[in-house]
């Protein structure tokens with residue numbers, strides 16, 4: 001349980017393994033945008049004072065997420081880690097936990113610290129699968145499969161869980177580029193519904209460590225009690241406010257991610273002759289040769305994510321220079337794949 005899970009981005013490990021200096025790699029192993037929000041210079045007073053969530057910050061968050069009940073946290077990972085403890089404190093009864101079989105494994109890791117057995121689902125549980133106090137975690141869109149659930153499907157699930165006094169967790173870390181219709185904004189209408197949003201992926205600011213929990217006031221207070229009142233630093237709040245308000249930049253970001261993502265899909269289809277899934281923040285495909293392809297690319301200093309099941313590769317979106325580099329490497333390797 002104490003073992004750390006493997007995620008993308010561990011360049012130093014691969015640099016040592018393949019004997020290629022860290023700065024020579026093209027790192028496509030995460031779903032973090034290659035274009036990050038331009039970091040403004042942070043006034044000295046922001047460093048000197050304790051973090052303060054000003055009215056302007058609150059307004060920026062409420063406008064961007066179009067929901068007024070939220071809590072800023074130090075990345076959604078911090079909320080994922082404490083959620084099982086909060087749930088068991090609250091419901092104080094045994095619960096069945098439904099988790100996607102394929103998906104960001106930190107959810108499973110967190111729930112398994114409290115329970116040995118969880119149910120790994122391929123398809124969302126139906127109404128008659130749900131037991132009293134059960135928990136369902138949905139990653140929408142799923143990372144790494146890219147599967148998207150429509151809002152009505154999740155609303156039905158939320159209503160079914162309500163009858164069982166259950167909990168629905170919707171992890172929307174990769175949703176920013178999707179159609180607004182699928183965004184879930186009804187967190188307030190349910191007793192036990194938690195939505196997670198991250199500034200790490202779309203804004204390309206994973207190091208800023210800013211995420212949001214959207215839920216009702218009772219849950220938000222529970223989270224704040226364990227995460228603390230200063231869990232997001234002043235400089236992070238300052239930068240996040242500007243990024244969330246910058247609608248023009250967001251439009252441009254969506255457009256270029258969409259275009260680069262389409263180019264990547266075409267390239268992967270051409271080279272691997274396969275179906276490519278994903279979002280505007282990553283593309284993935286299944287392959288029996290995933291381990292070998294991963295190794296071949298590493299030999300050329302290109303790091304992609306070999307997914308946990310070892311049967312799928314996930315490619316982050318490259319910028320133009322990155323795209324030129326992988327297309328030339330992959331065209332040369334095409335015969336060997």
Ligand SMILES: Cc1ncc(COP(=O)(O)O)c(C=O)c1O
Nearest residue numbers: 075076077104143173198200211
């Ligand atoms: C699906 C999903 N949710 C949440 C996270 C955590 O992101 P963060 O803590 O940066 O918000 C990740 C990170 O990769 C992720 O893939």
